[in-house]
Amino acid sequence: MATAPLTAQVSPPPPSAQPAPGRDIVVIGSRIPDYQRHLDACLAEHCAPDKDIAATLALAQAQFEAGTYDAARSSLLAARRRNARFAKQYPVAVANLHHANSLIAGHLGLADSEWSSALDTVSAIKAGMAEDDPRVFLEQIELGDAYARSGRFKGSETQYAGIARRAHKLGLAEIEGLALLRVATLNTRLAEQNHAVFASSARRAIDALIARREPALQPYQVAAQQLSFLLAAQTTPGPELDRLVAQYPRQPAGAPARLLYAPAVALTASVQGSSNRSDPSLGAGAMSSAGMPLVGIGSYVGQWIDVAFTIGTNGRISDAHISRHGDHTKVEGGWAEQVVRAVSVRRYATQAQPSYGRERYTFTANLVAVTGSRLLARDPTPRLVRADLGPETAASTASNLKPAS
Template sequence: MPGRDIVVIGSRIPDFEKQLEACLAEHCAPDKDIAATLALAQAQFEAGTYDAARASLLAARRRNARFAKQYPVAVANLHHANSVMAGHLGLADSEWSSALDTVSAIKAGMAEDDPRVFLELIELGDAFARAGRFKGSEMRYAGIARRAHKLGLVEIEGLALLRAATLNTRLAEQNHAMFASSARRAIDALIARREPALQPYQVAARQLSFLLAAQTTLGPELDRLVARYPRQPAGAPALLLYAPAIALTASFQGSSNRYDPSPGAVAIFNAGMPPVAMGSYVGQWIDVAYTIGTDGRISEAHISRHGDHVALKGDWAEQVVRAISVRRYAPQVQPSYGCERYTFTANMVAVTGSRLMARDPTPRLVRADLDPETSASPTASNLKPAS
């Protein structure tokens, strides 16, 4: 169609492998090694070869972890990527330990009051939330905000306050009666601040305010709310205003592995998902591509790529596409496009009375952005490190 981007997907993995091999042959500096490794691991991740991506990252960690004092940011980025990759593989212990290693690495070469240390501490709060430790996550955000306030780090304080507001807003998606009031207080407290440096975080807080209101506003009233939202200028990222949780409820009949949506299902933090009996989680990933129109509605949501063992109809993948299809973004001057990776996995846990590891019967749905044009969540993170 005229005016549409054409995306050509090819194998870049051999090129990245050669670049890394050349770097290692020249005994390049640790930060160069890590940069080449992250590029390779990102390509392997996007190709769905998760084990290969993790192997690349672990090899780089063995080579470079000891250089945290000299290269704290690079080593911290490597640990962060390890944490993200472990999450997609369902390796909860490694996901958690790598999140802790990220903080340790940045502290090794930075002063305690350096903003980058605080950023990694906030990421650790995110790891608490992903592990379902919501109270611990909220307490960590609050502690960071208080300390940043004392040190005059206004932007760090704003980010911590925004994370707390985001956490409560996402929990309100699952239990509006219990968490909506906490979310509203957190949002209003941030919006009420007067420091100019907090303005970007207040913009995001107003987005959360809309998300909170949209949880109980459907049909024509939601259309009116969206229509009143300021139109996004050309070049600005798409701004998410309404996104229902991806509700997965098991409805197995024999080996059909069929899922049906349920308003009471919980997806955002994977708490409360129904137990399942999957033979294997290998290759259970999809990329969902979609167009966001000028009116903020989604069109052409479809699975652009997928793992070898994904059932595209009547299973979890279909429910993901369905949930994305009904999202609403702010009106914008021109259409934009998005692409997201979803991995259906389950944590590896110790079997009672044995040293063997097995998959937890409660699954996880892990998400990563593959396109920078969309702004789906203030807390979304990807394998690629933040600058």
Template sequence: MLLASAAAAQEAPESAGGEVVVTAVRLEQTEQRLAACIARHCPPAEDVAASLSHVENQFVAGAYRDARRTIAEAIRRNRGFAKTNPVDVAVLYRADARIHAHLGDGDGMKAAMRGMLASLRAGLSETDPQTLYGRIELADGLSELGNIRGAEREYKAIAEDAAAAGQPTIRNFALLRTASLKVSLAQLSERFRPEARAALRQLKTSSASDATGFQLATEVLESRLAMAEGAADAVDALIARVQAEPASTPRLLYSEPVKLGAGKWDDPPLQSYEDQWIDVAFWIGPDGRTRDAALLRQSEHYSGGWNKRVLESLASRRYVPLALPPGDPGLLRVERYTITSRLATKLGSRIPQPTGLPRVEVLDLTMDAPPPGMNPQRAS
């Protein structure tokens, strides 16, 4: 999960049939541990760990606003330690940004991402890998918020700075994010296809781009672009190429987005975006296909209907085939889907209100989800 160093919930199959049992440290326990830590004025690293553990528990329980308050208090207690504990403080801001995203607060998300980067810069040099990766995360945030050209400029600047600092891997991450952004735009409009092809050529000719991870990520992007150009079998061709090297952990190759309505009165017909989330459990089979996706639990005020869009998206996923023993049913995953809407201030009011355009935020709640760090978590 992206909020803290360990997931608050652990999902384990009770049987091959797919029944799921969720276990977790009780919310009262993490609250007590955090209170005890604060009472004894524990060191920043301990405070951050206890805060994130409780925030995760609150988030998994669906108490997003409580989690927001807890993380805000943790930031107030620890932001003064950015020079000595830059990564610890940055991770607090990073969690804050994710919570803001699930609440639909784009401005709050952007401010938190800037706080994350400022914390890194307070204790680390501009050429430190953590700072450079933090800049990539901020550029990712700009892209998510719709500032496409701002994100593109920042990726370009990071690639140049990383090259000057002798960091070819970080340069490639920046080039990869640029290519991913361009391919996403090309899937929306053919006028971006030349830019996407140019970005992929730059990535493929970059030094160290022959590393296995970058090769696969580049091939995935090429397949997405080929599909946008009409090659319906591009993903199957990619699967055929990677079958000889099965993966031990989930590596997503392709997925259709969760297709939500374009307006407030379309599917899903939500009049309120407060407390709208579901947890979905699914299996990834040895062949890389998903199966047995099912609603695990839902928020108290869940407005039914949109979960079918999530299940349709999950059914379209294709992963790298898994290296598993014969007869193994695959890997069980649990993901949180939140339906929200970006907040905006309307004419005549200073109070931000949902725009009415639904969007989906996703977090992996599985115990073995990649731990957070300043380095990018997404491969494409």
């Protein structure tokens, strides 16, 4: 249930400089000004809404990775004002725009916007698609994900189950499989927080999907087998975990790394003097914050890290480290150190060649209204929000040696 990068379906602008003839081509990372110039040129030419949105998403992704969340959100909101009315003609592009705005809002702790933008995503795709189009179902699954991110786990499971039933009636096996997998994933992640309560539900959901016989469901059954390992590993001690991992098939060259064990990010009341609430994919549990005072709005500004790591052929993590971080993040001790510790002990399936990962973690808290006032403050219960950034490139290494501004 990890969040996809904003630019998953768009192309970056051309680099600002082209290699000289006869020289090796070197891939370089485009800077934010390059993306801004590309967008400005697009707007000056009155480009089509889908081109405008693609350029905006590329810019917002760069701004997000640089840690300038407010700038990324401003770019997305401006594009929404320009293009929301074109949902009927460009439903996928406009839906992508709303989805990106929902993701950024989550990292900023803007829970209401995160939720409303998830609803806008579904509305946009419906504006230009038939009700039974698979892409409508995909956005409805994303709405279920938004339920889960906001802690509405029952609503999330109800959403997934409803989609699975409708997809089954329509013969959309792939959509049904994805929805059933989401149910199994949600319960497996919740079992990390409370194994006694959720493990049986997770096991039922996993086994029900694995038992199906339709060929189209095979990819989702493979993923369900992976969840089965995750569930079993939650209560398996070290030596037994080694034997369990050894039973999983070795992944061939070019295949994605398969996560088999991921411990919870163990945030405690000692972190920032309060408890935590997080995306279920992080595996961290929520604790009561009754009676705790609201926190100042600026308390979570610049609280983010990028964790880079290597997955060896033996499936173990090596060199997990903070490659970049926000200006106000304390990298030693506190929440950042606990995130790195949790990542470093993950276990993946053995694989033919090493692979690499990089994930953004934002330590935030929802903005809520202060009782008896129009002022906003941070909820006393923080949340961790994660995004998968993909592995670092050689071009990005130099800028990652110091905190981003």
